[in-house]
Amino acid sequence: xTNSESRITLxxxxxxxxxxxxxxxxxxxxxxxxxxxxxxxxVSNPLALPTVVQWDNFSRAxxxxxxxxxxxxxxVLTAMTIFLVCTTGSLTxxxxxxxxxxxxxxxxxxxxxxxxxxxxxxxxPLYFGFARLGLINNPVAVxxxxxxxxxxxxxMLLRTYxxxxxxxxxxxxxxxxxxxxxxxxxxxxxxxxxxxxTVALIIGLYSWNEFLIATxxxxxxxxxxxxxxxxxxxxxxxxxxGEIMAAALIIVxxxxxxxxxxxxxxIEGMAGGSVKG
Amino acid sequence: xxxxxxxxxxxINAAIIAIPALLTIMLAFYRWDGISSxxxxxxxxxxxLWHDRVFWTALTNNLIWTVIFLTVPIAMxxxxxxxxxxxxxxxxxxxxVYFLPVIIATAITARIWQGMIYSPITGIFGLLERYGLEVxxxxxxxxxxxxxxxxxxxxxxxxxxxxxxxxxxxxxxxDQVEAARVEGATFFQLMRYVLLPGIKPTIMxxxxxxxxxxxxxxDFVYILTQGGPAYSSEVLSTLAYRSAFYxxxxxxxxxxxxxxxxxxxxxxxxxxxxxxxxFEE
Numbered sequence: 001x002t003n004s005e006s007r008i009t010l011x012x013x014x015x016x017x018x019x020x021x022x023x024x025x026x027x028x029x030x031x032x033x034x035x036x037x038x039x040x041x042x043v044s045n046p047l048a049l050p051t052v053v054q055w056d057n058f059s060r061a062x063x064x065x066x067x068x069x070x071x072x073x074x075x076v077l078t079a080m081t082i083f084l085v086c087t088t089g090s091l092t093x094x095x096x097x098x099x100x101x102x103x104x105x106x107x108x109x110x111x112x113x114x115x116x117x118x119x120x121x122x123x124x125p126l127y128f129g130f131a132r133l134g135l136i137n138n139p140v141a142v143x144x145x146x147x148x149x150x151x152x153x154x155x156m157l158l159r160t161y162x163x164x165x166x167x168x169x170x171x172x173x174x175x176x177x178x179x180x181x182x183x184x185x186x187x188x189x190x191x192x193x194x195x196x197x198t199v200a201l202i203i204g205l206y207s208w209n210e211f212l213i214a215t216x217x218x219x220x221x222x223x224x225x226x227x228x229x230x231x232x233x234x235x236x237x238x239x240x241x242g243e244i245m246a247a248a249l250i251i252v253x254x255x256x257x258x259x260x261x262x263x264x265x266x267i268e269g270m271a272g273g274s275v276k277g
Numbered sequence: 278x279x280x281x282x283x284x285x286x287x288x289i290n291a292a293i294i295a296i297p298a299l300l301t302i303m304l305a306f307y308r309w310d311g312i313s314s315x316x317x318x319x320x321x322x323x324x325x326l327w328h329d330r331v332f333w334t335a336l337t338n339n340l341i342w343t344v345i346f347l348t349v350p351i352a353m354x355x356x357x358x359x360x361x362x363x364x365x366x367x368x369x370x371x372x373x374v375y376f377l378p379v380i381i382a383t384a385i386t387a388r389i390w391q392g393m394i395y396s397p398i399t400g401i402f403g404l405l406e407r408y409g410l411e412v413x414x415x416x417x418x419x420x421x422x423x424x425x426x427x428x429x430x431x432x433x434x435x436x437x438x439x440x441x442x443x444x445x446x447x448x449x450x451x452d453q454v455e456a457a458r459v460e461g462a463t464f465f466q467l468m469r470y471v472l473l474p475g476i477k478p479t480i481m482x483x484x485x486x487x488x489x490x491x492x493x494x495x496d497f498v499y500i501l502t503q504g505g506p507a508y509s510s511e512v513l514s515t516l517a518y519r520s521a522f523y524x525x526x527x528x529x530x531x532x533x534x535x536x537x538x539x540x541x542x543x544x545x546x547x548x549x550x551x552x553x554x555x556f557e558e
Contacts, residue, residue, distance in 0.1 A: 009363065010363070010364065013360045013363045016356065016360050017360050017371055020353070020375065021374055021375075024374055024377060024378060024432075025377075027378075027432065028389075030393040031385075031393065034393060045404060046393055047401070088289065091285065091286070095282050095283050096283070109553070112552055113549060116489045116544070117541070118514065118541060119514075120301075120517045120518065120530070120533070121298045121535075121538050122294050122295075122298045123297070124521045124530055124531060125301055126293065126297045127521075127522075144292075145293050148290050148293030149294075151289070184282070208382070209382035211382065212495055212499075227385070228384070230384060230385065231384045234388045245392075248388065248389065252385060256380070259380050260373060263369075266376075266380070267440055267444075270440075271441050
């Protein structure tokens with residue numbers, strides 16, 4: 001926009017943006033502030049600064065939410081999901097980007113349709129089926145569930161990266177005697193690797209934060225994810241909100257640091273695939 | 278034969294989504310507790326839903342939810358996005374901050390609002406009460422519970438729309454904007470005749486997705502009120518979940534899921550049609 005915006009327009013603009021900024025940061029600020037306070041000070045005034053910083057909240061949260069175990073569970077589950085989505089998703093995205101005939105359109109639309117299917121439409125038979133097969137509390141099985149749910153999003157995003165690769169590159173490789181697999185593995189994948197990194201970040205975020213499936217399929221104490229463990233800690237055992245906010249901060253902090261460092265990738269990726277987390 | 282590369286995706290999708298979805302549709306016509314063998318009951322699951330007051334409350338709540346989310350966050354997102362366009366300076370900073378609630382786990386967002394804001398003991402509401410301001414915890418009141426939850430989801434969600442709209446606004450051809458400027462258009466005229474029409478496809482897509490998502494809402498309701506008090510904030514997805522896992526009425530849960538999907542299906546049709554245009558290139 002040109003500089004013709006008047007002073008008043010600009011002032012109003014910044015006031016609106018600042019108000020929205022305050023609304024966004026206020027609850028986050030409350031989390032950080034109260035994570036540092038003993039329970040009694042939280043009760044007397046959630047807005048007051050801590051008289052003494054209660055670092056002890058973090059160590060108690062670490063023990064009570066069994067974070068040594070549950071953060072590891074979350075990390076393993078997230079890593080497995082990222083691996084499965086990126087491998088199967090890039091294969092499919094490659095084919096969908098290169099084929100123009102009708103059958104492939106149907107596959108594309110089918111995958112789009114599954115992104116909008118409610119989880120409840122398939123969760124109950126899946127749960128009782130898994131129960132019969134002994135797959136409840138099995139993180140590998142849950143990684144496959146996440147893969148099914150997040151793949152369409154990943155495929156649609158990766159497809160645009162594959163589309164951007166010039167056809168001539170592939171044809172040249174084929175003429176030189178490369179097999180289709182070599183073309184995919186040696187030529188295409190390195191070119192679309194930025195797309196794969198974006199997908200890995202977003203799928204990682206979704207799996208790390210996921211609640212409904214994790215709370216249903218991973219219920220035994222030693223299989224809980226960090227988010228579900230936090231949910232249980234804050235729900236039943238504890239009324240110590242200093243400790244609960246400390247636990248929240250432990251889960252949120254790595255995500256926020258990663259997000260701020262790589263915000264462009266996150267935002268472009270999520271906007272590109274348009275899926276609600 | 279590299280077309281076979283799609284097989285892993287399709288096999289996983291069929292095993293996790295397609296086949297269980299078909300089973301759910303079948304189960305909607307059976308009575309089943311999840312353990313013994315299912316008994317065919319025809320339409321009786323749907324019939325009992327028809328006479329179930331909680332079902333109608335849940336359906337109404339989903340519709341109220343849809344109306345709220347079709348308006349408030351879309352308006353907030355558009356407002357902030359255009360303001361960022363005017364301000365220009367600092368737009369990256371604003372974007373990153375507005376997006377923060379989107380990346381925080383729903384379980385954590387829910388607890389922050391529950392304990393730090395709404396709680397009469399540890400929250401801001403309690404503090405206000407001690408200063409003599411009569412504010413009740415909205416989550417514990419029959420008439421306000423749903424709105425109390427909606428505020429939390431709004432806080433979590435509007436930044437996503439803002440970022441999407443901002444990205445779309447920046448792609449409106451600059452020569453159109455310049456031309457309008459030369460003609461002496463005010464900012465509001467520019468908005469109305471150039472920018473908003475320019476991002477209409479994005480707005481439409483977000484409206485369609487909002488309808489779909491509004492029938493899927495689960496996390497915040499389940500965590501904040503579990504549908505209470507007295508089922509006043511129940512939505513279809515929590516009703517289905519409770520029926521299946523608490524009451525072991527899997528047939529009823531399946532019937533509710535089918536109803537959710539029917540609403541989604543209409544929106545999905547428009548979604549795919551909107552996306553299809555993009556795939557024509």
